[in-house]
Amino acid sequence: xxxxxxxxxxxxxxxxxxxxVVEAPTDALVRVTASCICGSDLHPYHSMPADSGPARMGHExxxxxxxxxxxxxxxxxxxxxxxxFAYSDGTCRFCREGLHTSCEHGGFWDGLPKxxxxxxxxxxxxxxxxxxxxxxxxxxALMPSLLTLSDVYGTGWHAAVSGGVAPGKSVTVIGDGAVGxxxxxxxxxxxxxxxxxxxxHPSRTDLGREFGATDVVAERGEEGIARVRELxxxxxxxxxxxxxxxxxxxDQAYGVVRPGGTISRVGVPQYDDAPVGFDxxxxxxxxxxxxxAPTRAYVEQLLPAVLDGTVEPGKVFDRTIDLVDVPxxxxxxxxxxxxxxxxxx
Ligand SMILES: [Zn+2]
Numbered sequence: 001x002x003x004x005x006x007x008x009x010x011x012x013x014x015x016x017x018x019x020x021v022v023e024a025p026t027d028a029l030v031r032v033t034a035s036c037i038c039g040s041d042l043h044p045y046h047s048m049p050a051d052s053g054p055a056r057m058g059h060e061x062x063x064x065x066x067x068x069x070x071x072x073x074x075x076x077x078x079x080x081x082x083x084x085f086a087y088s089d090g091t092c093r094f095c096r097e098g099l100h101t102s103c104e105h106g107g108f109w110d111g112l113p114k115x116x117x118x119x120x121x122x123x124x125x126x127x128x129x130x131x132x133x134x135x136x137x138x139x140x141a142l143m144p145s146l147l148t149l150s151d152v153y154g155t156g157w158h159a160a161v162s163g164g165v166a167p168g169k170s171v172t173v174i175g176d177g178a179v180g181x182x183x184x185x186x187x188x189x190x191x192x193x194x195x196x197x198x199x200x201h202p203s204r205t206d207l208g209r210e211f212g213a214t215d216v217v218a219e220r221g222e223e224g225i226a227r228v229r230e231l232x233x234x235x236x237x238x239x240x241x242x243x244x245x246x247x248x249x250x251d252q253a254y255g256v257v258r259p260g261g262t263i264s265r266v267g268v269p270q271y272d273d274a275p276v277g278f279d280x281x282x283x284x285x286x287x288x289x290x291x292x293a294p295t296r297a298y299v300e301q302l303l304p305a306v307l308d309g310t311v312e313p314g315k316v317f318d319r320t321i322d323l324v325d326v327p328x329x330x331x332x333x334x335x336x337x338x339x340x341x342x343x344x345x
Pocket of ligand 1: 089096100102105
């Protein structure tokens with residue numbers, strides 16, 4: 001089968017590898033019908049040392065169940081399923097609390113060296129807990145939107161829910177990538193009154209306005225902070241959703257949060273140290289929250305509005321490529337020629 005391997009920074013290849021197979025009785029083998037490239041795939045694309053790979057890539061996919069292990073009870077071959085970006089049993093104490101990314105028996109696709117979503121086949125561990133059956137055909141026009149349930153929509157939603165977005169709240173979203181834009185959509189769905197989107201790519205911020213942003217701030221750093229304060233009577237916003245992961249975005253976040261407010265981070269932090277003292281978080285009674293989104297927890301909740309067309313999170317995909325062209329997909333996203341690339345095997 002064909003699969004995507006990253007050999008080091010800037011070096012992505014699609015190669016023939018041994019077919020994935022069912023190994024454990026709780027596994028399902030899924031033939032991928034749609035996958036995609038994530039903004040977080042660009043972090044190793046910039047920094048992965050040449051001698052640490054190759055690593056299998058891809059953690060967002062939809063596919064058809066081809067085979068199941070003996071203990072899989074809820075799925076059968078032929079089912080169309082969406083896979084969250086982490087696998088989980090759905091039964092442990094953390095899964096029951098809705099924190100599937102901390103599943104006692106689960107993990108991330110990165111931890112399975114022979115599997116990845118940017119491939120033709122994937123072995124899915126703990127299939128009953130991980131996969132969600134989709135009530136449509138694999139060629140449905142809803143596929144791009146359904147695929148966002150794997151990661152980017154669920155991650156934007158997690159940011160908003162963790163940040164306490166609710167009717168009447170004001171929100172700043174930092175970052176105009178797919179997660180930032182879907183954090184805007186999520187904030188709007190949760191009833192936010194004002195949604196300020198900080199981003200500087202007009203084609204993306206236009207989609208952000210379509211998703212519900214009331215204001216767009218293209219400036220960054222001190223200038224951007226001043227602009228958000230101007231738009232909020234000098235106070236900043238109740239909630240800040242940080243969907244970038246770099247340190248300047250964190251600095252922007254505490255610059256624009258209102259006293260008593262919450263900063264919710266879902267951009268994977270590319271830093272370990274950042275201010276928490278009087279002038280950043282403490283002085284204003286600021287809450288800091290966020291983390292890897294348990295997107296599995298949100299699929300059933302977000303699915304109906306996707307199925308009936310109330311929301312179209314799939315609009316974040318602006319390019320579709322074949323699996324063999326994945327290296328060009330990485331280049332296009334890295335060079336900001338594409339917002340998010342959908343991959344069909
Ligand atoms: Zn669990």
